[in-house]
Amino acid sequence: MLLVIILTSWFILVRDWQECNIPGPLPLPLLGFAHNLIMIKPSGFLPLLHRFKMEYGDAFRVHLFHNPYVILSHPKYVEPLVSHSELITKGRSYSFLRPWLGDGLLTSTESIMGVSIEAQTNSESEYVKAIETVAKIVSLRMRNPFAGEETIFRLLRHKKAQDEALGVLHSQTQKVIKMRREELKNVNKSGVNEQSDNGIKNKHDFLDLLLLSTIDGKKIDDQHVREEVDTFMFEGHDTTTSGISFTLYCLAKHPEMQEKILEEQRRILGQNLDRDPSYVDLKEMKYLELVIKESLRMYPSVPLIERLMVKDTEIAGLKLRKGTSVLVNIMEMHRHPELYDNPFEFRPERHDTASANSAKNAFSWLAFSAGPRNCIGQKFAMMELKITVASVIKNFTVLPVDVEEPGLCAELILRSEVGVNIKLKPRNKTC
Template sequence: MYLILLICLLVLVLTVSWWSMLNRICKSNVPGPFPLPIIGNAHQFVVRSTEFLGLLKSFTDKYGDVFRVHFFSYPYVLISHPKYAEALVSSADLITKGRSYSFLKAWLGEGLLTASGPRWRLHRKFLTPAFHFNILQNFLPVFCKNSEILRDKIRRLADGQPIDLFPITALAALDNVAESIMGVSVNAQQNSESEYVRAIETLSQITTLRMQIPLLGEDFVFNLTPYKKKQDIALELVHGQTKKVIEARRCELEKNNKTNISGTNEYGIKNKHAFLDLLLLAEIDGKLIDEQSVREEVDTFMFEGHDTTTSGIVYTLFCLSKHPDIQEKLYEEQLTIFGEEMDRTPAYNELAQMKVLELVIKESLRMYPSVPLIERLITKDAEVGGLKLSKGTSVVLNIFQMHRNPEVFEKPLEFIPERFDSLEHKNPFSWLAFSAGPRNCIGQKFAMMEIKVTLSTIVRSFKLVPVDIEPILCADLILRSQNGVKVGFLPRTQSNSKT
């Protein structure tokens, strides 16, 4: 008798849940596939990570630039057109990250990437001065030094054979972020088997699995899988490295008898370690920032500050290898700037003269955006870009698909850097490699500067040779490739500098 009642109750709950889901769909003006009871559309998303972007494209081809799906009872709306993107990212109210970001909390806590509300607003305002150009220009020697180490590593391998760029570039980017905004040396390039980088990759892959496979998104299921143990091991290593970075900088500050941030100007601390110094020395409401908050922000920037720039550098080199004419045009620009001193490091003002390089980077980030997908949570019933969205809906902006939308960019699958020097790129919300609006990337100038310095060093030293291996793209937390991103290199000499 009790069993029958329990079954009836369960059926009733499931029926009400499904009816509620269908009722929300009827009130919405967003098309999409019909959801099944209990699972919604979750079964349609059980695919390999290499198939995920293609799956989203197939939905876009069928339903248009906006469609909705359900992961169990959770509603998601996916958009891939600037007319919807503008309303989403420019809103001062829609700043809460979507449900998928909750899977990052064990790793990044309430850092700037995952935080919302007053906490996010306070920390965003507080940390923004650390990325002012008056601070950034002090990082140039760090970027130059590490790009030269990377160049020397490539030179030892430069025989025209394929080199997988992601592993070696990630180490250079990690050295850059640690030495510049963190103010400590981790010497990752001298330790090519970096456990930290491998742990970051593990955490990224596990988080992505939880985002893409609905069943793993449920804690009670995930905690029963081997992924939970792998995540715990990786977290212990990553958080341990973070503590070492914080303690090393704290010891340095104590050694120099720095106990506060006096002597600053409107741009922050007058040294090259502004970011971590701000976290360790500044006060909010008369109190120092607590240890956990410092750790969360450092974890966030150690991850975001090296993984995204790695992706930007790697895919730009890949694109250049496929287009020797553009590569030589870029080399000519470098020759104009450096003259007969092609081995010297650039001055800060010379980076602004690298116009062709900037166009090349932007076009590469259009075709291969470092962060292919971003997400916002609708916290109350709202209309966004003409879309009727109910409270609790997660809106996913498919930047990868939008950047390849033929309605947005002519010949979207062709590499045409000049498009960013023309009126074709007139909608500021059609190119969102660094997002836009209040939650745009706080470190975008840092990233562009690092990418420019690294690419300038490599292009002046090598000819990039295409190889017959196309990357198999994965929409990880960043845009990765299952089979690596491979390019051949030939050292430039006086006789072969020009084609």
């Protein structure tokens, strides 16, 4: 019987592999390509994708068990995918996030909730540690197909660790929701369109909007509010943290760019560099934005995104059958030599649309994704990045540290397994 199962699996996989017009390694019976991922470390996953891209090209295919995956790393394939109005279903890997985020915006920052969890002042907080635990486990399930199988996962020690961490995360979120509901009740707030005593329409943070809004005359229930709050609490701080860290890392190697940023700050803010920039001021920080975009090109906070084909589809000549998960390798595309001259050189002017050196295709840079499922918080994230990086540069000279390069890991968010190391030297503000 086992032999029959193996032979049947082999026949199905080989037939699928032969009929597909996308190159890739020959799958093994039952396993497909899964055996290559059993022991792979977080820092080895992106290099593995790079190796297969070099061998098979900008679009290649692998099977994890009998599940087909296609990996894309060129805008000629990526643009029609992410801009398609119907191909918006997130890939099967996102299902691993559902125990945490439910059917929130990511799967179907701290300040937008009106509540602080003090993550910056307490890196050992239970909440911060719980997010780190869940992120590592979800990342493991995404890259290891065996851990991705629910039956196997329930037998692993990671299941208990995930349940304990989710208990912390959901408890914190529910406490925030309950506290804010009570506060709104105490001040007699019942709707989002109410005005203050002077006739000016009240402004609300994101959590207030969720608690005060109605759908078909009914308030949004606590579970759906919790799912959206969990999504924004995660998406709003981890991605920005990655962006800030790698931007400062890049600037540490380029003191001349730090001086340009400082000069831009003086021009916009005057000699009083200590004042908080306004929204208009932030929009004027053009050079700083180019620096941030170049950092996000080389170190995208989200290095991979995924879509699930819910019907047989053809994109840019690629035949994708129903059930195929398509990964967009943003990291690989951002470093593609056909798209960026000397891609490992840090050159902010690449993103100046008036420059002859700017990217040839608008979809060559996808740090915030694109199309109907692009990042809802990208403008807010860019403001956070500008404020934080500008503040650091105004107060410190950023210096490199003579240690090993960042060991890049795709753990939902781009991280370094050895940390992102820099030195900060206080500036003499009288100069």
